[in-house]
């Protein structure tokens with residue numbers, strides 16, 4: 001089955017809900033709201049909200065139970081892409097097949113739209129229809145996944161590692177924080193709002209951790225071998241910037257082997273906890289076989 005088909009039911013729920021959650025373009029300040037919508041409503045794969053909903057389903061809840069939590073994570077993801085693309089960081093012109101936000105709407109608006117998306121995501125989480133203790137735990141996990149131990153810390157380590165001697169331990173830590181943490185949080189939070197047991201939450205968190213690593217290794221490989229047309233974003237940029245990546249460290253074949261090893265570990269985490277989810281199993285394989 002093509003991945004688009006497997007993701008489609010989640011994507012349509014997410015796109016529709018994001019449209020409702022984002023401020024209308026007709027509301028002041030119009031320029032800010034237009035910039036937020038340009039980024040958040042662009043065609044993304046919506047992997048994080050799909051994982052969040054599928055994790056809820058894996059513990060026996062309806063997908064819709066985890067829709068708002070998943071959308072909050074997607075808003076954070078969009079924010080991180082906007083800031084990652086800025087001239088001060090990766091200075092990319094292309095994202096999701098069109099000009100990056102700072103190219104289309106200017107740098108000030110890109111910075112502020114990112115800030116506003118981050119803020120909106122926490123408002124969405126605070127309004128979740130879950131027991132207060134679950135909401136607090138969700139917010140705690142999102143804060144951890146996005147802070148110094150997660151996205152921000154990973155991005156800083158990534159910048160500092162540019163041009164330095166490749167080192168597997170450092171690289172793993174960058175990937176774990178920069179990409180793995182949000183994917184891992186998406187799985188654990190889906191299980192939490194879906195009412196999963198602590199053992200199920202831990203298993204889905206472990207699945208997400210391995211999947212996140214595999215996903216970033218695949219991202220490194222695609223940056224090396226794909227084209228901007230196929231990927232909708234720049235390629236070859238990691239090598240140009242002297243970034244520490246799996247292909248740089250262990251060659252393309254070594255990187256593919258490591259991604260597959262992580263996928264096997266992700267699947268095993270589900271098996272060990274007695275969880276069955278055709279979608280999560282499928283997504284694990286897709287992560288390393290994807291073309292974009």
Ligand code: GRG
Nearest residue numbers: 044045080081083084146151152155178179219
């Ligand atoms: C979130 C507080 C906070 C700060 C942001 C800029 C930054 C700090 C972190 C950068 C994180 C980053 C951009 C990691 C790369 C993750 C990655 C593999 C992105 C591509 O994800 P896909 O393939 O993209 O899911 P689409 O476009 O399909 O959503």
